[in-house]
Amino acid sequence: MHNMKRVLLVITITLLCCIQAIARQATWIWYPGDFEVWLGNKMQNRRTERGSFLPPFWKLDSHYNLIDFHKVFDLKEAEEADLFVEGEYNVKIDGKALFGYPKRISIPAGKHRISLKVFSQDRVPAIFVRGKQVVSDSTWLVTFEDKEWIDQTGKVSDQSATVWLNAGNWNFNDPAAAPSKFRLPVQPMQPAASEKTSDGTLYDFGKETFGFIKLNGVEGSGTVAIYYGESREEALSKDHGETIDRIDVNFKEKRDTTIQLSKAFRYVQVVPSTGVKLAPVSMLYEYADVKDRGSFTCSDNQINKIYDVAKYTLHLNTREFFIDGIKRDRWIWSGDAYQSYLMNYYLTFDSPTVTRTLLALRGKDPVTSHINTIMDYTFYWFLGIYDYYQYTGDKTFIRQFYPRMQSLMDYCLSRRNANGLMEGLPGDWIFIDWADGLSKQGEVSFEQLLFARSLETMGICADLVNDKTNAAKYKELSADLRTKLFSYYWNDSKQALVHSRVNGRQTDNVTRYSNMFGIFFNYFTEAQKQGVKKNVLLNDKIQKITTPYMRFYELEALCAMGEQPLVLKEIKDYWGGMLKLGATSFWEEYNPNKKGAEHLEMYGRPFGKSLCHAWGASPVYLLGKYYLGIKPTSPAYATYVVEPDLGGLAWMQGTVPTPNGKIELYCSTKQIKVKSDEGNGTLRFKSAKKPVSKNAAITDKGAGIYEMTIGKGKEYTVNL
Amino acid sequence: MHNMKRVLLVITITLLCCIQAIARQATWIWYPGDFEVWLGNKMQNRRTERGSFLPPFWKLDSHYNLIDFHKVFDLKEAEEADLFVEGEYNVKIDGKALFGYPKRISIPAGKHRISLKVFSQDRVPAIFVRGKQVVSDSTWLVTFEDKEWIDQTGKVSDQSATVWLNAGNWNFNDPAAAPSKFRLPVQPMQPAASEKTSDGTLYDFGKETFGFIKLNGVEGSGTVAIYYGESREEALSKDHGETIDRIDVNFKEKRDTTIQLSKAFRYVQVVPSTGVKLAPVSMLYEYADVKDRGSFTCSDNQINKIYDVAKYTLHLNTREFFIDGIKRDRWIWSGDAYQSYLMNYYLTFDSPTVTRTLLALRGKDPVTSHINTIMDYTFYWFLGIYDYYQYTGDKTFIRQFYPRMQSLMDYCLSRRNANGLMEGLPGDWIFIDWADGLSKQGEVSFEQLLFARSLETMGICADLVNDKTNAAKYKELSADLRTKLFSYYWNDSKQALVHSRVNGRQTDNVTRYSNMFGIFFNYFTEAQKQGVKKNVLLNDKIQKITTPYMRFYELEALCAMGEQPLVLKEIKDYWGGMLKLGATSFWEEYNPNKKGAEHLEMYGRPFGKSLCHAWGASPVYLLGKYYLGIKPTSPAYATYVVEPDLGGLAWMQGTVPTPNGKIELYCSTKQIKVKSDEGNGTLRFKSAKKPVSKNAAITDKGAGIYEMTIGKGKEYTVNL
Structure with missing residues (x-):
């Protein structure tokens, strides 16, 4: 049958509107997400165990192997452009194919559509076009299927359903350095x-x-x-x-x-x-060549040392992607990566590593299992999106990948039980944490809590892409789940969320997990918060956490409740404890009660434990967010707060990176200095006596709390 | 995080039960369907147009790039086995990984599980294992994701959801001739x-x-x-x-x-x-090295010549896959391939080419468009499954690919309109046929008819895999659609199915398409059949068909109604017409009214037409099925009929291939001779006088029709 011709339809879609004017820097481009998936495969297949190849056990996806790239240019004068292509390809100008595989093309003046179609199985179809005006960048549109055809008379189909996305790119600005040649320096x-x-x-x-x-x-x-x-x-x-x-x-x-x-x-x-x-x-x-843009120093040298080792730990685990640990897995684990995203916002603010990791984790449809097969790790993926948007305001990313968020959420929704809750089905790993005897049976409260937050994320994203029907659906689902969370799991006598329900009945067990997340998700009433703090967080009878992974959230919850002095002590004890044992990077697990070589054991193997694990680096995050106290309150730091809390330190100073630069803070018991590259900030601080500023108005909020508005570019000094 | 270990679970699944004992022939194996998808990409990207690369416009899928192969062997004595692998790999014996990339392994006596895990992006992960007993074949199990893990203590997950399929294979029985090296001779x-x-x-x-x-x-x-x-x-x-x-x-x-x-x-x-x-x-x-196992010769030399040219046309278009035409597309089109499957059952009976084509067409999930973007072509895919099972009885194929049938059917079901009918949505190509002015608007009866047959196919397949719930669902849906087909489209005064409904109302137009399919699908009552025959098939006022593609079905419908003499004349006129114009293979389209070089034009291009198109070869099918009259009446020729119809010929003789061999027939106006490699056949024939057989009992069925039972291996002679 059939003669097919690629058809010229200049398609104007809303997606285009959000692309800002971009400098004419030619760069390698591809179908968004595909280089990330391809590189993820490369990296995750580099694990070995005692000399044997040890690849991941979950499904690995592939890039789309046949991609159509195009852009319409309006040229004042004719020009020539060089083409560099990874794959077999054709080139069309205004729909007319050129002979063979041209390396240089001439484009006449006027409005013209340049298209390339590229096939490649082993590496990602990618192009680099270098003219004066005609250059490849993310304003090009791409698709992996176009639904156009002509009939036997040459009549074009009139019902297009082709979905065009903006091309993906990174920093491959040299035609000779093609994406498939990528190697870390x-x-x-x-x-x-x-x-x-x-x-x-x-x-x-x-x-x-x-x-x-x-x-x-x-x-x-x-x-x-x-x-x-x-x-x-x-x-x-x-x-x-x-x-x-x-x-x-x-x-x-x-x-x-x-x-x-x-x-x-x-x-x-x-x-x-x-x-x-x-x-x-x-x-x-x-190493990955990502630069530090955040910093922290203070009056306590042990904390400074902890910060430095945490930073080094994070750097070692920031590679092609955020990985969990450098010795053993070299895979991308969503729960581990989630913490790296957060630390990243306070150290390197390297968005490409965040999005690359999110995309590699997500892979392609169909969804056949939870991310890394772990239910909680699917939810952390959504939480990662939530934070990424909050810190960077990157709407394009949300728009381009909203369909993948939806299909992953559909997978979750299809696996709810009769009560509308998530419960482990065959093949689902309920991880939560490495903790002795931790029950995964029945409906675990921690999973419902993460699920609720994931649904909230979907509500936000649906709004961003103007998917009103689904925005309403996701919001209703998340509200409903939050209601159930409290009606099913809150125990008034225990003043806490219980760990799980089995056969429709609350278990007696209280664990820290859902309770601490409930705090910084702000799901509790003030009274509930205080109950949880007393009865769970500060209650030694509740099973202790031994992994830096969950220590991250435990300390975050305490910080969120103003327990900075306590947390500082914990950091010194716990991370300082590892340093005392000679750690040069932070570990996968640390139990102060163990001795000598016992510290090296895990999984029943004498050297099974990773001694350089990303989740060990959390002080980077805690010190930036809860001591310097800097965080966005609307996406991309459009508004933000600076709420310094010394937590017992004499002084501290540091920098937090932001989309447009950085926020610098110095804080001692006597003085606060702040300077920001972002407008619309609020400095909020406590002071025993009336603070004084030469160059800003301070508002007394009562109860010893003061606020000051931070504008862009100016250094503010407050004497306490 | 996390230490993952592949876990040893000897999984006994029902799939295994259907694998017959297979000779110890080592062969290259892979994940079923993956070589087919990979090779499909290779082949479909070989199209050029005037020197430019012209790839398909629909989505191409990829093989799974990371595959786990295993089998448990029970060895009487220890043995060594050679390993050949396409990709990076590891080898485990009883879950214990061997160092590096071994090329030869020693397996001790006793029960042992041999596993290989292979990663490969550019070609399909494949293995060849050659020992005495330990050989790779389709009894090995494969998966692209396994859902097993251990916790920090080494405890194995207890809820497996890993899906194991039998390995795919073909005829790669030489370790040096790896699948990635495949080339036609x-x-x-x-x-x-x-x-x-x-x-x-x-x-x-x-x-x-x-x-x-x-x-x-x-x-x-x-x-x-x-x-x-x-x-x-x-x-x-x-x-x-x-x-x-x-x-x-x-x-x-x-x-x-x-x-x-x-x-x-x-x-x-x-x-x-x-x-x-x-x-x-x-x-x-x-060329593809597939051997003829069917034949046809008769008293009419023009028919013999037509059969030979049809055979050559089919051979030229039978390549890595059944393609549409050799000059231009070199793509796999489902509607074209469907006819090749049918012709194949009467010529080469080459099942690997059928299943390879079905699998390449189906590709992978997610389904993002109809097959080849054409609604009818999705349905032909299901029809292809229906016939494949009928002719070959290959249950393993159905079992292995039932999930892909389901997801494709889910795609269709999700696109029904409010009336439960299929109507073109943006991106859907309603093809039907190349015919001037053919309406594709509204609810086209032809599509509903194919949809109903597709649902019946799903009902049969669901029964085969013991999916009782869905079997019931598919059967109900198909019955409902057949009811609608008649209540919505049957017009009593026209005595025909009308072409379409627009805005809920029958259009006036009657076309041949749904009416002729309705005949050989046996959807009509006898009265309806006669009405359709008179008012549509034999009615010159109904728009004529000019493509061999739809001539295939038109002539089939007439044959199914016993119009063999008429059809013989049509074949001689139409295909004979092409031969008279010097055709050495049959064309994409033939209109006897055109002259000279007009015959070469199509799509508005002077040489746009394909002069060697698979759908031109239909006499191969018609002569075998409706003149020799041989066809299965239950899967795999477990029962079958031989109903010779000379259609005006003085004599004919021929062979039809079957799963276990062939059925040979000679028939003249005076004698019938039949010999079969299959048992349980029925010879049914007309005779003006009482027929006589020396070696079989003949039953008089009345109205000049006689029947005789055909056993295996014996030659029967009937004198008329």
């Missing part, structure tokens, strides 16, 4: 120390690090075994270390060789077989 | 004649053909242009031929060079630029 590093072992050499790189071991001056024939260790014990344990390499060499003359796959370690034990000699090893440190 | 061919043109040479290969042009003895520097033509006119038209090649050469010494992309042609005009010389060209004929 590296930098040579030397070990800090070395010592002989029974049959090899143990190198210590001085601190937790990540990269490619380089074997220098290798000579001879045989093998070189490399035993990696985040701890000295692990590198010395040939039989139980989590990561090893063993390479065959046959070099008649001395040669340097670099291991193909980067690894996490502080120590490596290098053991050549008889007949192989080599010089001391070095490494290529591999 | 080729065979050198020489032109039949040549003549000089103004600046080049025109070669005639004697008949329509397909392959790679080989330029022999090329010398010099410049270009060689190749103008392909299915007709002489097309090859001579440098400006309007549909396919061209232009290659740059710079050869100091004579060299042969073969064009990279195979093409369809009978003629080629080869034009070297000044400074380039070459010897006469030749070609590599490219």
